[in-house]
Amino acid sequence: MVRSRDDKATHGQLRRHNRELMLRAVYNGVADNRAALAQETGLAKPTVSELIGELIDDGLLVEEGHGPSTEGGGKRPRLLKFVPTARHIIGISLSEERVFGALSVLDGRIVAQHYVDLSEAPDDTIVVNALLDVINGLMAQLDAPLLCIGIGTPGIVDSRTGIVSYIADWGWRDVPLAQLIRVNFNVPVYVASRTELAAMGQYVFGAVNGADSLATVLVGRGVGVGLVINSAPYHGGGDIGHLRMAARADTNTVEEDRLEIFLGWQVVKQRIYALRRAYPGSILPGENDPLSYLHLRYAAANGDRAALALQDELSRYLAQVFAWIIGLLRPDHISLAGPIANFGQPLLDQAVQYTQHFVLPDLVQRVTFSLTEAESSLLVAVGAVAQGLRRELGMV
Amino acid sequence: MARKPVLGIITNDQHQVFQRNVIAGASDIAVRYGYSVQIDSYAEDPDHPSPITLDCAALSGVLVIADAAPLDLLRSMYESGTPLSLVSHLVPELPIPSVIADNVQGMSELVKHIVERCHRRKLVYIRGVPTQRDSSEREAAFFREMLRYNISVPDIHFLRGDFSASVAAQSVQAMIDNGADFDGVIAADYVMGITVVETLRRNGRAVPGDVSVVGFGDAPEAETAGLTTVAADVVEQGRRAARQLISQQQGTRITGVTVLSVRLMIRETCGCSALPLKV
Structure with missing residues (x-):
């Protein structure tokens, strides 16, 4: 019988899918031998054996030791182990x-x-x-x-x-x-x-506590949102710094209302210098000194009024972003990441509080929030x- | 029979623990890939350094440990097309690849440990040599972690150490004599950390009862002293550098920095091993 190209593609895809099923089951500890894999995946035992043989040849699985024999006293199964290296x-x-x-x-x-x-x-x-x-x-x-x-x-x-x-x-x-x-x-x-x-x-x-849907809000030089929805990455996420803030949407000054004008680091830096001038005695670094979100965290923790004012401002802008995400997608979890996460937990807590001004508090309370202080790279x-x-x- | 290609290693003292382990790792990879190794340990007496004797033009590549090769030599080797790799060193003027331990991660782990697990907040920092990259990166990372944990370290708690046991001992002795109040010491390297422990104990300060001490980097001496450290796998650093070098020798262009993670080695001098885990 001559098969069409489409048939071949389908067969290849099916084989690949079955291989992935095997590998995933062993990797996740769901099954560790051929019989268990056949039971778990519903595939015929010869098919399982053939695919496992391929995976062993490829070095992705190894046989290591024997499992217990079945209740009927059958042959002890060879155990399969995933090889991460x-x-x-x-x-x-x-x-x-x-x-x-x-x-x-x-x-x-x-x-x-x-x-x-x-x-x-x-x-x-x-x-x-x-x-x-x-x-x-x-x-x-x-x-x-x-x-x-x-x-x-x-x-x-x-x-x-x-x-x-x-x-x-x-x-x-x-x-x-x-x-x-x-x-x-x-x-x-x-x-x-x-x-x-x-x-x-x-x-x-x-560590996202088994969330099926999560959003990562990445704030550094710009602002971006990444999404995992129902355990799959959503490919439409990305930079949202060009979005206009709702509170000023009636001004028609498009450039000045973009989100990154409020949350992008270059602008935040200028705002810090302005607040430092407005609050004499601030312990925030001057314009010729190194400056980072950690400086803001330290100053805010010590009651610095300029740092606390900026914490309040930034948390309002973040709340707007969180509200958009919650209103549209109802994720299980939102994570704040990027350099801004170094501002620390008080910023996130305040942002979550403000988020309840923009969407129903019940919706906010169903979401868990976390800070990710790991380097964004x-x-x-x-x-x-x-x-x-x-x-x-x-x-x- | 064809002569084996040769990798050169330039170091300041091949018998020191760090250098010895880097050479062991580099030699391991060199042999595996069919190279022999020539070592130029040019300054075993730092007061009377001898000139570098390797015939660099005849080598397949040169690995340089720390700042053992002067800039003009590096420049001439680079310009002549000799593959080069640096270990624990960077030369901003030249795009020579290097392999370094993760100073930022290491210092972050030390501070996190001494603050969160050992509950120490009156800290002293023993500095390295300010002009060396490892030293400046570790100190900058220490400062950032102080901001993170809301700890204010007075200027007089930053002590001169110069990566030298005797200098660190003098600085700590002076601090004790002045009656300074501190409960934790972080040293920019383990050698200074060991001497700090000895100095404190000699002065009747219990380590870790009164003061917790930790240091960056690890070696058998640190283990013997029971010093809590962050360990860079130095043999692996040598292996990575040799791979980088061989890859370049085979025609691959590499610039930038290969970074190796470090891991926390909890021993006796921090005192937390007897404390319950914070839940």
Whole structure:
């Protein structure tokens, strides 16, 4: 019988799906031998045996020891074990300041990190060269075959095609980033927005208390929201810094009402200096001294009026973002991440309080909130690893 | 028979614990990939350093430990196309890749431990050599963690240490003589941490009863002294640097920094091992 191309594709997809079922069941500890896998997945025993044989040949599973015999005194089954070190995945975070990469094994454990700092105003060539150098730096440390590369970028990204539609700071328009990297390294490459990957990283490897749907609000130089909805990443998330604040939507001054004008770090810095002038005696650093959200945290904890005023302002803006998310999506969990998380728990608590002014308090109370103080580059890179695991092995 | 390609290692003293372990790791990878290793330990007597004797042009690549090679030598090797890797060092002027331990993560773990687990807040910091990158990164990370935990450390609690046991001992002795009030010491390296423990005990201060002491980096001496530290796997650092070097030798362009995580080694001098875990 001659099969059509569509039939072949369907057969291949089914086989891949079944392989992923096997692998996921062993990885998650649901089943640890062939009979249990057949029972768990509903697949015929010969099919299970054939697929398990493939996975063993690929090094992803090993047989290790025997389980107890069945009640009827049958033969003791050979136990199957997942081999996390069988492959490596590279996860990359592209940001305005740095290209950061993490080399991970299949259980998410990071075995090496590599970064290249970017100059103040890098052009597209500098960024791409830095990206290639970071991948080269991690490739040098491989102990196992590379499964895939995941990349998180700022701007607007089509994660299905791997094309970066637009990054203003680097002048990128319709850059086929996934293809560009694929031809250099000859492995599958997945590209997505940084915030989407930050959410994915938190969902897979973070402590989010079994949430099925979560939003990660990433605030640094800009503002972004990444979403996991019903256990799957939502590909439409990303930068929302261009959205206008509701409270000032009637002014028609589009530029001045954008969210990033209120929450982006460059503007927050200027606001700190202004508040410092307005509140003489403030312990916040002056314009020639290093300044970070940790300085704000320290000053606010010591009752500094300028820092407390800014905490109040920022929490109102964050509340607006939280309200949009809750009103539209009703997530189980919202996480505040990026440098702003270093302001600490009081900022988040106050933002949650204000959120109840914008949406029904009942809706807010159904959501759990957390701060993620991990470096956002690491969070994004870990998310890129999680995405690779999902796309290549269907494991998460 | 074809001659084996050779990797050179430039270090200041190959017998010191750190350097010895880096060399062991680098040699392990070199041998695995069919290279031999030549070591130039050029300044075993720091007061009478000898010139570097390696014929760098004949080498497949050169690994430099810390700041053992002067900038002009690095520049000439870089410009001649010799593959280079640095261990625990960065040269901002040149795009030479390096392998460093994660100073920020390490200091963050030490502070988190001494504050959250050992409940110490009157802290003293023993500084390294301000011009060295490890030293400045660790101190900056310490300062950031003080902000995070809302701890104010007076300027007089930042003591000169210079990564030297004798300098650190003198600084701590002076502080004790002045009657300073402190209950925790974080040293920028384990060598200074060990000497701080000895100095405190000599002066009748119980460690860890009166003062908790922790230090950055780890070695058998730290284990013997029971010092709580954060450990960088130095042998692994050498392995990573050798891989970086060999990859470049095979034609791959690498710039930037490979960072290795560190891990907390809880021993006796912090005093928390007897305390119940904070839930």
